[in-house]
Amino acid sequence: MIKKEVSQIIAKRRSIFPHQFNGQTINKKIVLQLLINANTAPTHRLTQPWFFKVFSGNSKQKLADELIHSNTTASELFKKKITTNFQLSSHIICICMRRDHTESIPEWEEIASVAMAVQNIWLSCVDGKIGGYWSTPKGIEKLNNFLHLKTKERCLGLFYLGVYDSLQDRVLNRKSIEQDVQWLN
Numbered sequence: 555m556i557k558k559e560v561s562q563i564i565a566k567r568r569s570i571f572p573h574q575f576n577g578q579t580i581n582k583k584i585v586l587q588l589l590i591n592a593n594t595a596p597t598h599r600l601t602q603p604w605f606f607k608v609f610s611g612n613s614k615q616k617l618a619d620e621l622i623h624s625n626t627t628a629s630e631l632f633k634k635k636i637t638t639n640f641q642l643s644s645h646i647i648c649i650c651m652r653r654d655h656t657e658s659i660p661e662w663e664e665i666a667s668v669a670m671a672v673q674n675i676w677l678s679c680v681d682g683k684i685g686g687y688w689s690t691p692k693g694i695e696k697l698n699n700f701l702h703l704k705t706k707e708r709c710l711g712l713f714y715l716g717v718y719d720s721l722q723d724r725v726l727n728r729k730s731i732e733q734d735v736q737w738l739n
């Protein structure tokens with residue numbers, strides 16, 4: 555049996571973008587719980603490749619400035635969008651991945667593991683008036699110095715986290731799974 559609630563939570567998970575946030579700050583304890591949930595993700599050989607750098611308050615502003623300045627061809631529109639997105643967000647989580655020193659498993663498995671940790675964060679937000687989305691801006695590797703990343707560490711994107719008041723109904727824009735499943739009996 556699959557618990558109905560589990561399927562419902564999965565179906566309700568969605569990207570919520572900064573323009574849908576109201577600018578309120580999320581309590582740090584809640585953000586910590588999201589990260590505790592992330593930390594239960596599956597991980598081959600228990601390498602636990604995820605780590606997170608969480609920006610709020612003044613540090614969030616510094617990260618926004620860095621994103622803007624690291625993009626030498628940034629348009630005024632891009633700068634304005636980043637500034638507004640960061641202002642409306644409560645926290646920005648830099649999603650990071652670290653290889654174990656022997657690189658005992660392929661990198662894609664570590665990336666998959668980090669993605670599952672992010673999915674845990676996403677699922678944990680369902681119905682809690684907090685939401686977010688995973689953003690993968692071009693040139694994210696230019697943040698490596700700013701983030702003090704070491705060799706074998708990578709930033710895989712930003713998770714914008716914020717509070718929303720209300721949302722429109724979710725339109726689940728997906729193909730039918732039947733066309734992509736082969737049953738081999």
Ligand SMILES: Cc1cc2nc3c(=O)[nH]c(=O)nc-3n(C[C@H](O)[C@H](O)[C@H](O)COP(=O)(O)O)c2cc1C
Binds near residue numbers: 568689691711
């Ligand atoms: C690895 C990954 C990277 C993503 N990067 C971006 C991004 O750079 N910009 C963006 O608008 N959405 C990004 N998204 C969010 C997708 O746009 C979003 O998941 C998709 O539209 C489906 O919507 P849903 O999450 O509400 O189901 C990313 C999602 C994933 C899983």
